[in-house]
Amino acid sequence: MAIDSGGGGGCSGSGSGAKKQRLVELDDRCEAVESDAIRADRISALPEELRLHVLTDLPLKDAIRTGALARGWRDLWKRRWAHRASLKVHLCSRDDPRRELDALAREPRPRRRLERFSLIVDTSYLKSSEFQRFLDYATECGVEDLHVETQSRSTTAAAKLKFHLPLSSPALARLSLRDIPVSMFYKGAQQPFQALEVIRLVSVSFRSEAFTKMMALCPNLLTLDLRLCRCNGYGWVFNRLPPNLRSLTIARCDRITSLDFVRVPTLRSFRYYGCPSNLPFSIPRDAVLSDLYIQLYSYDPVPMKEWNIDKLRKSLPEDLSSLGVLTICYKALTGASVLPADGASAQLTNFNLHSLKELHLRMLEMKAVNLSNLYLFLKTFQCPNLERLFVQICAHGRFY
Known part of the structure; x- marks a missing residue:
């Protein structure tokens, strides 16, 4: 019997050739569709210089999204900044302010968009103007x-500079100030800063009216970070x-005259380092915290009995089941010892720490009483999903 191997092979080759032909045709159609899409996207047909101008005038988030339009936009994104995307000005000597201002004045108008501007003043010769x-x-x-910082050793020179929020900064999303007073804002009507989402202030002095007005002008603020700040007048009010x-x-x-945050139910992260006499907090009872940090002054004259579990319970939301990271100091840890272990759980129904994965303990020392409080805390507030336990012996006055 003769076996015609060519017939089977011929059929197999024919099938493979047909598949290749179909793939080629499919690729051609895809290329044609992509070509039609590119032709339909008329803005992508603009000259590169115009497209760069469009890209640099867009807010950062919208500029990033243009990469989804076509490959040409993604390639353009890599070289979008023919000029600097950020600028840092560090003034150290008497002549620096005039020289830097003259250089900025020579730049052509309209100004190109800056992602970040940092101004560090380390001289007493900078005028307010x-x-x-x-x-x-x-x-x-x-x-x-926008980041503004003063480093001058002369407190008088630093005090003469006062920060005013610019009248028209619609793109401002992040503001960072350090060692500079914030004055009363401009009187009269002022447009709110709709894009401002993050404010970080270190060693900044306010009047209470200025702080209240700043908060009113930032309706979409997501992060507020205040460290070593001073509030003149009636003091801090956070309501x-x-x-x-x-x-x-x-x-x-x-x-601080009030720690009332009941009007902020969206709060997810709360960090406090201060005096226990300011307690209790007033965190919204329905807030869903995922990160909680509590550190109390070790040198505070308030007796330890004033800081107790009942105050802590009243300060926190009703449900802590979403809490993933908890940082507490030895004073807060000591509070667990004021109630008997068998009755603590019944009185602390909101201390459900079943989702807790990280526990950070900040201690001044480790003695037998500290280990006893730690044991009682873990026994009272059982944390079945705890993965990481950090015990840090920290210096006085340090905040993470």
Whole structure:
């Protein structure tokens, strides 16, 4: 019997050739569709210089999204900044302010957009008018991330500079200030800063009216970080915070008269370092915290009995089942010992720490009583999903 091997092979080759032909035709059709899409996207047909201008004038988030339009936009994104995307001005000598301002004045108009502008003042020779010109330049560039810091050893020189939020900064998304007073804002009507989402202030002094007005002008603020800040006048009042705030840090801020956050149900992260006499907090009872940090002054004159589990229970939300990271100091840990272990759980129904994965303990020392409090805490507030336990022996006054 003769076996015709060519017939089977011929059929197999024919099938493979047909598949290849179909793939080629499919690729041609895809290329044609992509070509039609590119032709339909008329803005992508603009000259590169115009497309670069469009890209640099867009807010950062929208500029990133243009990469989904076509490959040409993604390639353009890699070289979108023919000029600097950020600018850092560090003033150290008497002549620096004039030289830097002259250089900025020579730049062509309209100004190119800046993602970040950082101004560090380390000289006592900067005039208030010159300081304001730097801020005006940042505003003209539509800056999204603004950082202002003074490092002058002369407190008198630093005090003469006062920060005013620019009148028109629609793109401003992040504001960071350090060692500079914030004055009363401009009187009269002022447009709110709809894009401002993050404010970080270190060693900044306010009047209470200025702080209240700042919060009113930032309706979409998500993160507020206050460290070593001073509030003159009636002191800090936190009952008018932006309604969508998600992260709040208050560390070593003087003259706190109220820790009332009941109007911020969206709070997810709360960090506090301060005096136990300011307790209890007033965190919304329906807030869903995922990160909680509590550290109390070790040198505070308030007797330890004033800091107890009942105050802590009243300070926190009703449900802590979503809490993933908890950081507490030895004073808060000591509070667990004021109630008998068998009755603590019944009185602390909101201390459901079943989702807790990280527990950070900040201790001044480790003695037998500290180990006993740690044992009682873990026994009382059982944490079945705890993965990491950190015990840190920290110096006085340090905040993570």
